[in-house]
Amino acid sequence: MRHYELLVVVKPTLTVEELQAKLNYLKEILEKNGAVIAATLEMGTRKLAYQIDKFERGSYVVFYFTAPTPAIAEVERLIRITEEFIRFMTVKFENQKELRFWNKQVEKITKKSDAPAPAVVESKEIVEETVPTEA
Amino acid sequence: MAEKRKFARKYCKYCEAKVEYIDYKDAKILRHSLSERYKIMPRRLTGNCKRHQEMVELAIKRARATAVIPYIIDTQKVVAVPFEQLQQ
Numbered sequence: 001m002r003h004y005e006l007l008v009v010v011k012p013t014l015t016v017e018e019l020q021a022k023l024n025y026l027k028e029i030l031e032k033n034g035a036v037i038a039a040t041l042e043m044g045t046r047k048l049a050y051q052i053d054k055f056e057r058g059s060y061v062v063f064y065f066t067a068p069t070p071a072i073a074e075v076e077r078l079i080r081i082t083e084e085f086i087r088f089m090t091v092k093f094e095n096q097k098e099l100r101f102w103n104k105q106v107e108k109i110t111k112k113s114d115a116p117a118p119a120v121v122e123s124k125e126i127v128e129e130t131v132p133t134e135a
Numbered sequence: 136m137a138e139k140r141k142f143a144r145k146y147c148k149y150c151e152a153k154v155e156y157i158d159y160k161d162a163k164i165l166r167h168s169l170s171e172r173y174k175i176m177p178r179r180l181t182g183n184c185k186r187h188q189e190m191v192e193l194a195i196k197r198a199r200a201t202a203v204i205p206y207i208i209d210t211q212k213v214v215a216v217p218f219e220q221l222q223q
Contacts, residue, residue, distance in 0.1 A: 007201055008161065043160070049205035058202065062160070065193035089201045091159075 001036075001066045002092060008079065009058040009087035012045055022084050023061060029078050035067035039109040052086045063104050069135050146180025149191070149222045157190045159197035160206050169195065 008026065010019060023040075043060035052058065054134060067075075072090055079088050095101045147166060149157070157164055168176050168183060168191045175195055178188045198204045 009201060048202040050192075050202055052202060060160075062199075087201050089159075089197060091197070097155040101158070 001068055003066050003099060004028075004044075004064075004072065005091045005093065005102065005105075006063045006065070007087075007089045007091075008063075008085045009048075009052070009062050010061060010091050011084050011086055012055055012057040012059060014059075014084060018084075019059060021080070025082075026063070026079070026085075029064065029075055030065060030067070032069045033067065033071035034077075035071055037063055037065040039064045039106040041054070041105075041109050055086060062101060063119070064109070075114060093097075147182060147184040147187055149187035150169070150184055154190075157187070157194040159194040159201070161201060162198065163189065164213065165195055165198060165204065173205050 002126060010022060025035060028041075039063040041064075043062065044060040045057050048058050051085065076088070076090065079085050093099050154164070159165070168181055168188075170176050175192060178185065181188075183191060195204065201208050
């Protein structure tokens with residue numbers, strides 16, 4: 001099992017339900033191939049830096065997961081077939097520094113998704129956390 | 136030759152910030168190592184150390200492939216505020 005990060009850019013024309021359906025489809029593929037998803041991050045619809053298939057925008061979704069090596073080829077094959085995914089990028093995290101970053105990201109996402117309700121104190125913590133990575 | 140140094144000493148900003156891994160999704164970190172036309176700046180101009188320069192290169196190339204930052208800037212099609220989403 002290795003640590004991976006998968007980013008997919010989905011067509012902007014889909015409705016919310018369609019998008020969720022596509023993401024669930026992707027999750028199913030991942031899990032069927034033996035991946036364990038640690039966290040998912042929806043970055044929302046963003047403007048693309050350049051046109052892709054005549055689209056100006058795209059919704060970015062990131063998955064953090066561990067998976068056996070041969071799973072990646074299969075998942076990428078299926079992503080290529082699916083028309084709704086206009087771009088994807090798989091990144092392998094190997095050495096200790098990279099893994100530390102992977103863990104940090106997973107922690108950050110789970111923290112965010114866990115605590116949107118208790119507002120003030122929690123949000124401050126998150127802000128402080130993001131500072132060192134951005135500097 | 137004997138002229139005094141006119142510029143501030145260059146140093147690696149990523150080392151200073153103790154960056155361990157450069158995330159390609161974050162255009163803000165990469166901006167420092169990109170020229171106005173979004174080319175990768177050489178080490179001699181940014182002062183990056185070799186280790187971080189290599190990380191930056193990889194991150195920039197990944198960011199380009201996923202349309203986070205552009206490959207080229209189109210001079211034919213001029214927009215009022217280009218890449219507003221990158222500045223924020």
